[in-house]
Amino acid sequence: MRIAYLHGGSIPSFFANGVHVMRMCDAFTDAGHDVTLYSMPGSYSDDDPHEYYGVRHRFPIQLIPAPDDTPDGYRKRGEQIRSLLTGDDAPDLIYGRDPYALAATAGLAPFVYEVHQLRQDLPTGTEQALLSLPGLAQVVVVTHVLAHDLQAAYRGLGTLPIRVAPDCADPPDPGAVLDAPRLPGRPDAPRIGYVGHLYDGRGIDLVLDLAGLLPGFDFHLVGGTTEDRARWEAPCPHPNVYFHGHRPPAVLPGYFPLFDVVLAPHQPKVYTWDRLDEIGRWTSPMKLFEYMSHGRAIVASDLPVLREVLEDGVNCLLRPSDRPQAWADAVTDLVADRALRSRLGDEARRQFLELYTWRRRADLVLADLRLPGTVST
Incomplete structure (x- = not known):
């Protein structure tokens, strides 16, 4: 399956959301899917993102800046991403944590919205409009209490297709050669x-x-x-x-x-x-x-x-x-x-x-998706 992952944050960065996004794209790729990540450009590091995050697969990354740091700027960025997802690059599934880009591209393919909190930073009605779109296949949350609170916040929309999938990690690679850090302190102290x-x-x-x-x-x-x-x-x-x-x-x-x-x-x-x-x-x-x-x-x-x-x-x-x-x-x-x-x-x-491995999570969030029958272009 061709998956477009839409990330509203930057890559690379020191924020945890960058780690999460890169690990999920890596896990989707490991599961055999054709993944492209659409992200904001990072300002924290010039390192190659795949090496910085230590992912196993070199999936494509497209860095798309927003014209400005406003809701309108993020909507314009979403429209730019939409133009990249048409024609030969049309995905089978759109997945992401960026409500602006998801709303702009939702008509191109079924989409999965992942959310880690009740969003207080969005203009009134933005998230409700996104959750009302017919292309919504699933909402992924990280905890059961968030699933409960999100459903309660939008009870007027009926039962949302929510999947609870906690954050995860990758198993340590036994073949990896790592430079063990030299920790300061006393050699005999726990x-x-x-x-x-x-x-x-x-x-x-x-x-x-x-x-x-x-x-x-x-x-x-x-x-x-x-x-x-x-x-x-x-x-x-x-x-x-x-x-x-x-x-x-x-x-x-x-x-x-x-x-x-x-x-x-x-x-x-x-x-x-x-x-x-x-x-x-x-x-x-x-x-x-x-x-x-x-x-x-x-x-x-x-x-x-x-x-x-x-x-x-x-x-x-x-x-x-x-x-x-x-x-x-x-x-x-x-x-x-x-x-x-x-x-x-x-x-x-x-x-x-x-x-709690990323690969298991990737399989979980794609399993039994409630895909709409027909998505218009």
Whole structure:
């Protein structure tokens, strides 16, 4: 099947949505589909996107800028993408997270709309109009609570064709040759890792509290923009905390095996870059699945949305997001008990391989699509 993936963000970038989009296009290609990604051009890096993200397949990428950063500019970009999808390049399916481009191209082929939050940034009526189009084949969301909230928000449209598909990860490539990063710190100190952005609500203050409670352990935080790193690192009083900053997704697999315990300290309210959106109720953090893919022992916040994937004492330890001492006790228990670490990590990896690989997700979101009978051009 020929799939046009429409992305409203930039490639490459340091945003998680770029990782998600590239991994999904890679998985669609791995499943045998002919995929072209239509994205905004990136300003973060000049690296080849396939190498920067470490994907396995070199699917085509078309970088289409918007005339300006306004809804009208994004609509004009959508019309430009529409012109590229006609004739010999007409796709069998249009898939994407860009409501403007999806609306502009919806008449060319059945389309799948993927959404990770209730969109508050769109002009009134934009998303409802998109969900009302006859070409809509499916709506993909990352959590069950988001499926419920989206259906409730648009109950007037009747039952939406919603598919719940959590974020995922790729299994580590046993044949990959990675340069293992050299971590600073004490050679005999247990290494506690956090990988992800440093935005508000990601629990970075909880990690720093843990470092104060556990001075015998070294804490490594991998990720974050230069500005966010400076905001947390400059006032940090603990010598056992190391900030590593943003790393290209392609090199992150080298970090996970170095950590004895990994942390997912999300708070009830989780913000995106520059606090533009609050997504705590619906979040499906990709790094959580990367932890699972590497069989790491996880301590995570006991939040309803994370319990869609995690189970205390089975594939992780769950602790209240506002109780640092409970987290310190959990980390200490895991460091002291190798058998417990192995049991939790092994079960996390088993569940990951069964349920949470990008390839499985690609197959899931394309299975049994509700395709309209005839789509007009």
